[in-house]
Amino acid sequence: MKANKLKTLLIKIFRKKGLNQTDSLICANAIINAELVGAYGHGLSRLKMYCDRINKKLINPKPKIKIKDISQSISYVDANNSIGFVAADIAMKKSIKNAKKTGIGLVAVKNSGHYGLSGYYAEQAVKKNLITMIYTNAPPAVAPYGSIKSLFGTNPICFGAPSGSKIPFILDTSISIINRGKIRFAARNKKKIPEGVALDKFGKPTTDAKKALQGVQLPIAGFRGSGLAWMVDILSGVLTGGNHGGKVKDPFDDFSGPQNIGHLFITFKANLFVKNFNNRIRKNIKTIKNLPKIKGVREIMYPGQNKYKRFKINSKKDIKISNLIKKDLKILEL
Ligand SMILES: NC(=O)c1ccc[n+]([C@@H]2O[C@H](COP(=O)([O-])OP(=O)(O)OC[C@H]3O[C@@H](n4cnc5c(N)ncnc54)[C@H](O)[C@@H]3O)[C@@H](O)[C@H]2O)c1
Numbered sequence: 001m002k003a004n005k006l007k008t009l010l011i012k013i014f015r016k017k018g019l020n021q022t023d024s025l026i027c028a029n030a031i032i033n034a035e036l037v038g039a040y041g042h043g044l045s046r047l048k049m050y051c052d053r054i055n056k057k058l059i060n061p062k063p064k065i066k067i068k069d070i071s072q073s074i075s076y077v078d079a080n081n082s083i084g085f086v087a088a089d090i091a092m093k094k095s096i097k098n099a100k101k102t103g104i105g106l107v108a109v110k111n112s113g114h115y116g117l118s119g120y121y122a123e124q125a126v127k128k129n130l131i132t133m134i135y136t137n138a139p140p141a142v143a144p145y146g147s148i149k150s151l152f153g154t155n156p157i158c159f160g161a162p163s164g165s166k167i168p169f170i171l172d173t174s175i176s177i178i179n180r181g182k183i184r185f186a187a188r189n190k191k192k193i194p195e196g197v198a199l200d201k202f203g204k205p206t207t208d209a210k211k212a213l214q215g216v217q218l219p220i221a222g223f224r225g226s227g228l229a230w231m232v233d234i235l236s237g238v239l240t241g242g243n244h245g246g247k248v249k250d251p252f253d254d255f256s257g258p259q260n261i262g263h264l265f266i267t268f269k270a271n272l273f274v275k276n277f278n279n280r281i282r283k284n285i286k287t288i289k290n291l292p293k294i295k296g297v298r299e300i301m302y303p304g305q306n307k308y309k310r311f312k313i314n315s316k317k318d319i320k321i322s323n324l325i326k327k328d329l330k331i332l333e334l
Pocket residue numbers: 039042114115116117118119120136137138154155156158170171172173174175178179180300301302303304305306307
């Protein structure tokens with residue numbers, strides 16, 4: 001399907017669920033972007049889930065989002081259980097505005113939901129020549145190091161910076177070896193997951209996506225990844241007033257209340273300490289790219305390059321829609 005046709009369809013679906021035109025467009029754009037960068041677990045595969053949660057009044061389609069300015073740099077957003085895309089869009093824009101005014105913008109969000117890809121918001125800041133760090137927590141998926149029980153989410157860590165060229169530097173990574181969206185996508189499409197990324201509920205390694213969802217995902221780099229997940233839980237949950245410590249509800253399986261996810265957006269000017277940040281980073285990247293390469297590696301890439309390339313290629317093509325998603329769209333459109 002052409003991206004524009006899909007956009008119109010998604011807007012129609014979100015409008016039907018009670019979102020206004022602006023918020024529906026924000027949601028549609030974020031979902032289409034996830035499809036275009038190949039993050040299928042954060043795109044159309046979640047549409048039915050968002051709609052189910054709106055139907056069950058767990059996502060508020062008409063939120064009264066409150067923004068409290070604590071200082072010219074620091075703002076606090078109560079998202080009033082809005083869909084995460086809308087809360088994140090508001091918070092990122094506020095963080096950029098504060099950073100432009102004072103050099104740094106720090107925005108905390110509570111009472112939000114799943115917002116998709118952190119890097120999507122980071123791009124907004126980087127386009128304005130700002131550096132940004134973004135955190136969100138997520139439902140339990142990863143066992144803290146030493147435990148057999150999931151508690152941390154896949155809690156992505158995102159860092160975006162101007163690269164001195166048109167492709168932004170965006171490191172945007174889950175703290176699990178693969179992100180949960182990919183496992184859900186595999187489970188829904190009856191595909192296997194790679195070895196070594198998850199254990200079943202008995203603690204045995206598994207490549208069965210359904211068993212992995214009932215068990216635990218493994219963090220990157222053992223206790224280091226577990227520590228990073230914990231850091232994100234503190235920054236986006238404990239600090240913000242959002243749920244934390246394993247209390248974020250799974251959006252697909254737990255309809256006992258809103259998710260109350262927290263996010264943190266930290267944005268600052270790239271030229272706070274040096275006037276020539278862009279020249280310096282260009283030189284930095286060039287040095288690394290020119291290093292001798294391992295056999296078989298054509299190019300040393302910086303984070304964000306692969307997604308940018310995928311986006312460019314996929315933008316020229318129709319968006320592939322699986323039969324399962326076609327079914328969802330048909331029902332939701334009626
Ligand atoms: N909202 C949520 O609850 C939630 C939870 C988890 C993940 N996510 C999102 O899911 C997305 C995917 O996460 P992921 O962990 O699967 O990402 P990934 O493994 O695809 O990529 C991680 C990072 O590594 C970089 N990278 C990939 N290949 C590279 C290479 N060859 N050389 C250099 N850098 C390379 C990417 O650009 C990216 O910055 C992210 O956008 C994340 O924000 C969201």
